[in-house]
Amino acid sequence: MAGFQGTTTYKPGGTSDSAAKNYGFALTALTSLFFMWGFITCLNDILIPHLKSVFDLNYTQAMLIQFCFFGAYFAVSLPAGALVKRIGYRNGIVTGLLVASVGCLMFYPAAGTVSYPLFLGALFVLASGITVLQVSANPYVTALGDSATASSRLNLTQAFNSLGTTVAPFFGAMLILSSATIGMETMADAQSEADAVKLPYLLLASMLAVLAIVFSQLKLPQIDSHAPIRRDVASSTSAWSYPHLVLGALGIFLYVGAEVSIGSFLVNFLGQENIAGIEEAEAAHYIAYYWGGAMVGRFIGAALMRHIHPGLLLACNSVGSVVLISIAILGSGSLAMWAILLVGLCNSIMFPTIFSLALNRLGEHTSQGSGILCLAIVGGALIPLLQGMLADNIGIQLSFVLPVVCYIYICYYGIKGTEVRAD
Incomplete structure (x- = not known):
C-alpha cells in the first residue's frame, strides 16, 4: 500500500x-x-x-x-x-x-x-x-x-x-x-x-x-x-476469489436496498387508513424513529460485539427484521406502524458488520474488496423500484415482502456465508 x-x-x-x-x-x-x-x-x-x-x-x-x-x-x-x-x-x-x-x-x-x-x-x-x-x-x-x-x-x-x-x-x-x-x-x-x-x-x-x-x-x-492472509488462501490473485467477499457484496446490495426501500415507503405506509391514516407532514416526523433506531442500535452493537460473534449478531438482527416486517404486513394500526419503525433498530449493525466480515483476511486485496462492496450499494437504487412495482400491483403493505426476502439472505450470510476461503 x-x-x-x-x-x-x-x-x-x-x-x-x-x-x-x-x-x-x-x-x-x-x-x-x-x-x-x-x-x-x-x-x-x-x-x-x-x-x-x-x-x-x-x-x-x-x-x-x-x-x-x-x-x-x-x-x-x-x-x-x-x-x-x-x-x-x-x-x-x-x-x-x-x-x-x-x-x-x-x-x-x-x-x-x-x-x-x-x-x-x-x-x-x-x-x-x-x-x-x-x-x-x-x-x-x-x-x-x-x-x-x-x-x-x-x-x-x-x-x-x-x-x-x-x-x-x-x-x-x-x-x-x-x-x-x-x-x-x-x-x-x-x-x-x-x-x-x-x-x-x-x-x-x-x-x-x-x-x-x-x-x-x-x-x-x-x-x-x-x-496476514492465511496460507491456504494466500495464492489468490483477486478479491473476487474470496466467496465470503462475493456473498458479502450481495448482502450489502440487499441490505442497502431494503433499508432505502423501507425508508422511501414509510410516509405512504403510515398514511394508509388501516395503519395510522396520518398526513404526510406528520408522518415525516416519525421517520426520525426509523433512523434514530439505527443510530442507537449501532452504539449498542459496538459494545455487544466485544462479547458476541459479529456473524451471530447479524443473523439475530436479520431474524428480528423479518419478524417485525411480517407483523407490519399482517397487522394494522399502531402495532404495524411501530413494527416497521423498529426495523431501523435491527438495521443498525448490518452495513458495518457485513462490510467488515466481507473484508476479513483479504490482505493486499482489501482496497479492491472495499470497492466491490461499495459497488453493491447500487441496491439502494434498484430494490426500491422493484418494491414500487409490487406496490402498484399488490398494495404498499404487501409489497414489504421484498425486504423480508432481503433479510432472510442476510441471516444466511451471518450464519454460513462469512467463512474465509479462496476458490
Missing part, C-alpha cells in the same frame, strides 16, 4: 504505544467523515419532494435523484478501489472530500439556471466523492487495531453516520423546505424555490473543503498491510 508522508507506521499484529495512541485520534477524525456522508445522503429525502415541486416532476422522474446518487457507487467504486490502492487511504480520503465539495458547489449553477439535469449531475459528482470516502474510510477503520474487534469499531463509527441521517432532515426542512411555495405559477416562483438549495450546499461545500485541508495535514497511522 502506498505510504503516507508524515504518518506513523502501523503493521497489523504488533501494536506500539505510539501507534495505539494514534488509533483513538485517527478514529475520532474518521468519525467526522461518517457523520458528514450520512448527513449528505439523507438530505436526498428533502431534495426529492423539493425538486419534484420545482420542476413539476412525476414520481419516476423524482426518483432519478436516488438513481444518480446510488448509481455513482456502481460507476465509481471499482476505480476508487484501484485509486486508493495506489495513493493510500489518507490521500483517498482527501480526494473524496474534494470531489464531494465540487459536487456541492455544482448545486449553485444548477439552481441559478433552474436545470434538473444539472442537479442530477451535481448529485452524481457529490456521490462519487462520497464513494471514494467510503472505499477509503471503511477499510481504514477495520485496519486500525485488532481484526477481532474490527466489526465493533466500524459499528461505532457508523453510529455517527446514523447520527447524520437522523439530524439532516431537520436542517434540510429548515433551510430548504421552510421557504416552499404552494402552487407555484411563475418561473420566478420556480427560481426562488431552486435558489433555496444554494446556501445549504455552499455551506456543505465549505465544510468538506475544510475537512480535506485538515486531513491532508493530519498525522495518521500508516497502514502498510492488513491482517
Whole structure:
C-alpha cells in the first residue's frame, strides 16, 4: 500500500504505544467523515419532494435523484478501489472530500439556471466523492487495531453516520423546505424555490473543503498491510476469489436496498387508513424513529460485539427484521406502524458488520474488496423500484415482502456465508 508522508507506521499484529495512541485520534477524525456522508445522503429525502415541486416532476422522474446518487457507487467504486490502492487511504480520503465539495458547489449553477439535469449531475459528482470516502474510510477503520474487534469499531463509527441521517432532515426542512411555495405559477416562483438549495450546499461545500485541508495535514497511522492472509488462501490473485467477499457484496446490495426501500415507503405506509391514516407532514416526523433506531442500535452493537460473534449478531438482527416486517404486513394500526419503525433498530449493525466480515483476511486485496462492496450499494437504487412495482400491483403493505426476502439472505450470510476461503 502506498505510504503516507508524515504518518506513523502501523503493521497489523504488533501494536506500539505510539501507534495505539494514534488509533483513538485517527478514529475520532474518521468519525467526522461518517457523520458528514450520512448527513449528505439523507438530505436526498428533502431534495426529492423539493425538486419534484420545482420542476413539476412525476414520481419516476423524482426518483432519478436516488438513481444518480446510488448509481455513482456502481460507476465509481471499482476505480476508487484501484485509486486508493495506489495513493493510500489518507490521500483517498482527501480526494473524496474534494470531489464531494465540487459536487456541492455544482448545486449553485444548477439552481441559478433552474436545470434538473444539472442537479442530477451535481448529485452524481457529490456521490462519487462520497464513494471514494467510503472505499477509503471503511477499510481504514477495520485496519486500525485488532481484526477481532474490527466489526465493533466500524459499528461505532457508523453510529455517527446514523447520527447524520437522523439530524439532516431537520436542517434540510429548515433551510430548504421552510421557504416552499404552494402552487407555484411563475418561473420566478420556480427560481426562488431552486435558489433555496444554494446556501445549504455552499455551506456543505465549505465544510468538506475544510475537512480535506485538515486531513491532508493530519498525522495518521500508516497502514502498510492488513491482517496476514492465511496460507491456504494466500495464492489468490483477486478479491473476487474470496466467496465470503462475493456473498458479502450481495448482502450489502440487499441490505442497502431494503433499508432505502423501507425508508422511501414509510410516509405512504403510515398514511394508509388501516395503519395510522396520518398526513404526510406528520408522518415525516416519525421517520426520525426509523433512523434514530439505527443510530442507537449501532452504539449498542459496538459494545455487544466485544462479547458476541459479529456473524451471530447479524443473523439475530436479520431474524428480528423479518419478524417485525411480517407483523407490519399482517397487522394494522399502531402495532404495524411501530413494527416497521423498529426495523431501523435491527438495521443498525448490518452495513458495518457485513462490510467488515466481507473484508476479513483479504490482505493486499482489501482496497479492491472495499470497492466491490461499495459497488453493491447500487441496491439502494434498484430494490426500491422493484418494491414500487409490487406496490402498484399488490398494495404498499404487501409489497414489504421484498425486504423480508432481503433479510432472510442476510441471516444466511451471518450464519454460513462469512467463512474465509479462496476458490
